[in-house]
Amino acid sequence: MTGRIPIEDVTPSVSCGRYAARAVVGELVPVSARSYREGHAAMGCQVAWRGPDGVQRPVVRMRPGPDFDDRWHGSIRPDAVGEWSFTVQAFDDPYLTWRDAVTKKVDAGQGAAELANDLVEGAELLETAAVDVPAQARDRVRAAAVALLDGQRDLPERVAPALGLADLLWDHPVRALLTSAPLLTLWVDRPRALFSAWYEFFPRSEGAVLAEGGQPARPGTFRTALDRLPGVAAMGFDVLYLPPIHPIGRVNRKGRNNTLVAEPDDVGSPWAIGAAEGGHDTIHPDLGTAQDFQRFVAAAREVGLEVAMDLALQAAPDHPWVGEHPEWFTTRADGSIAYAENPPKKYQDIYPVNFDNDPAGIRAEVLRVVLHWVGQGVKVFRVDNPHTKPFDFWHWLIWEVKRHDPDVLFLAEAFTRPAVMHGLGKIGFTQSYTYFTWRTGPAELRDYCTELVAAADYMRPNFWPNTPDILPEHLQHGGPPMFKIRAVLASLLSPSWGIYAGYELFEHVPRPGAEEYLDNEKFELRPRDWAAAEAQGRSLAPFIARLNEIRRANPALHWLRNLRFHDIDNPAMLCWSKRDAETGNTVLVVCSVDPGEVQWGNTVLDMPALGFDWHERFTVHDELTGARYGWGQHNTVRLDPHLQPAHVFTVHRHATDPDQAAGSSAGTPGTDIPAGPEGTRWTS
Incomplete structure (x- = not known):
């Protein structure tokens, strides 16, 4: 800190400024600091910030918090990708000090003679202030200074113009004793x-033909997988994640369901x-050529x-790295190369890389590989098990890649200890898998999401209900609801989420005694008849498409901090909301976690969080059914998992027609009367 x-x-400050805090273009980033001074003179705080172009942005005046804890709050909205810098500055605010003193003296009945010094000092202060206000406001400020010195006017008339400058001189204050905190970094994606x-889908399963009548199986290719793209896009997804597309080792190859002997x-x-x-x-030849991938x-x-x-x-035993760079792996006492283990699990078909042997060579090779695929148009990487590799390696690689192309994103697939997951976010990973898959109850979901919001300065969650490796118990037994x-x-x-193919078909058969799919697609081809399932009403695709449509249409759902x-x-x-500060768009969700029984609940809404005063009423529009209800702070909700396990409401200040408030039953404010299966209404 330089100054008095x-x-x-x-905040935001990650590990005391060691790492860059994180935001995205257009995100409202909260900035706060604790600042105070001696005595009773007024002070102010502001955010001074620069963009990646080095150009200073207009300073943002901060406001004190409501709890008298000397914490100041403001926000900035970066508008470009790259490295931004910011600092909090504190200053003496002589106008606020003067205004407070004069107001108190006038209210106490003191006259012009007693305020003679205050009037002169105020005029001098306003002459100084006039230099920094916008040109169109200078005459107003100077006129107020003249009025303070005009002895022909009554005292209230002399001081009123100067006291009326509070809003103008809040935005354009006179600053003395300017003090700056250390500069901090904000990386904007x-x-x-x-x-x-x-x-997520496996290209080799799309268009694949299974073995039959003595004929060998035939995997799908990039060309046959093209047919699946419109279906994925129709569900509203915007990132298509492919498992590794490289040649697969033949030595120690695993068979179906992870068996040790492959057919x-x-x-x-x-x-x-x-x-x-x-x-x-390299691309697996069964999938096609480099041109097919492009x-x-x-x-x-x-x-x-x-x-x-x-x-x-990692590498299969017959990967070229093993022969060309055996020093990149771990050699056991018997001379063999160590395969991957997560006891009691064994992965004989995989050799982990030993990053302590020839780290410079490994770094150079991995950077070359990543930039090769960036050159092929790939700007998003899902990183497998990053928590099993050195953190300093990832920190180096991610920022070296971003130096070449700042648009490249990295998702950490790390189901591990919380501190490790948070650490990966701090050093540069763009997004992270989370424990969402195993958080099932409303209380634990609320606690976990609150934890993630608190880490929003560096860790962005991506919620996955399933993965090729994970079929959680609640999906095994919970049915379509x-x-x-x-x-x-x-x-x-979460603003980011994902599913693994087959989720929309309610695939739920586990390998006995495990949270894994039977006939796991990691080890075999699984062609699916998507069109037939949807035509027969056995697909969740239309529901998923509607959820993604709601997400795109409502800016409130694009953020995590809200x-x-x-x-x-x-x-x-579980009941939650998100509100977009700029547009006022607000989404309110009530969701049951019980797939079997009808559930009733009574809400107590945090009305200011929705943009209302505590007593106000408003209209909610269910984006899943089209129904409208009149709501207030207290509402009764009924959810039937077989018809509608959740309400997804957009919140509106005023009803546009009298029928919109029909959702409130007589004598029960805000009662939710859901639509019946024939389009009728249930009666209370």
Whole structure:
């Protein structure tokens, strides 16, 4: 700190400024600090900030908090990708000091003679202030200075113009004793870094033909997978994540359901990367050529999908790295190379990279591989198990890649200890998998999301109900209602969410005794008849499409920091809202987590969080059913998991027609009367 006024605890600051805080273009970033001074003189705080172009942005005046804790608050909205810098500055505000003193003296009945010095000092102060106010306001400020010195006027007339400058001189204050806190860094990504909808599928399963009548199985290709792109785009997803597309090792290849012995037709795990055909910079020949991949990426882009690739830094035993750089791996006492283990699990088809052997060589090779795919148009990478590799390596790699192309994004697939997951976010990972998959009850969801919002300066969550490796117990047994419930929770609590293919078909058969799919697609082809399922009403695709449509249409759902929870008296229900400060767009969600029984609940809404005073009423429009209700702070809600497990409301200040308030039953303010299966209404 340079200057006289103390400034403490500036946020956003990650690890005391060691790492850059994180935001996206257009995000309203809160800035706060604790600052105070001696005596009773007034002071102010402001945010001074610069863009990646080095140009100073207009300073933002901060306001004191309501709790007399000397904490000041403001916000900035960056408008470009890159590295921004900011600092909090504190200053003596002589106008506020003068105004406060004069107001008190006049209210106490003191006259012009007693205020003679104040009037002269005020005039001098306003002459100084006139220099920094906008040109169109200078005459007003100077006229107020003249009025203070005009002894022909009554005292109230002399001081009124000067006292009326409060708003103008709040925005353009006279600043003395200017003190600056240390400079902090804010890295700003493109909006997709925070708001995105992911879909994962295996290209080799799309258009695949299974073995039959002695005929060998035939995997799908990038060309056959093109047919799936319109279906994914129609569900409203914008990121298409592909598991590794590289050659798969033949040595120690795993068979179906992770068996140790592979049959001749077994395709192996895509994460066992590398074979005679090549390694991480090569496409599996069964999927097609480099040109086929480029056509696939271009076709995806045409329907609004950005292709994300898997970055798994490991090797099959027959990966070229093993022969060319055996020092990149760990040699056991018997001379063999150590395969991956997560006891009691063994992965004999995978060799982990040892980053302590030739770190410079490994860094150079991995950077080359990543930039190769960036050159092919890939700007999003889902990183496999980053918590098993050195943190300093990731910190170096991510920012080296961003130096070449700041639009590249990295998703951390790290289901590990909380501190480790947070650490990966701090060092540069754009998004992170989370524990959402295992948070099922409303209380634990509320607590967990509150924790994630508190880490919004550096960690952006991505909520996945399922993955190829994870079929949680509640999806195994909850039936279609649970699939709907988890989709609502994932897509509307978090600005980023994703599903693995088959979720929309309610796939739920586990391998006995495990949270994994039977006949896991990691080890075999799983072609699906998407069109038939949707035609027969066995698909969740229309519901998912509607959720993603609601997400796109409502700016409030694009952010993480604005998540607010509301009280509801049923422990099987969760109520939350998001409000966009700029547009006023507000979404209010009530969701049941019970897939079997009808649930009733009574809300106690935090009205200011919705943009209302405590006594006001408003209209809610259910974006899933089209129904409208008149609501207030207290409302009764009924949710039937087999008809509608959640309300997704947009909130409106005034009803536009008398029928919009029909959702309130007589004698029960804000009662929710859901639509019946035939379009009728249930009666209370």
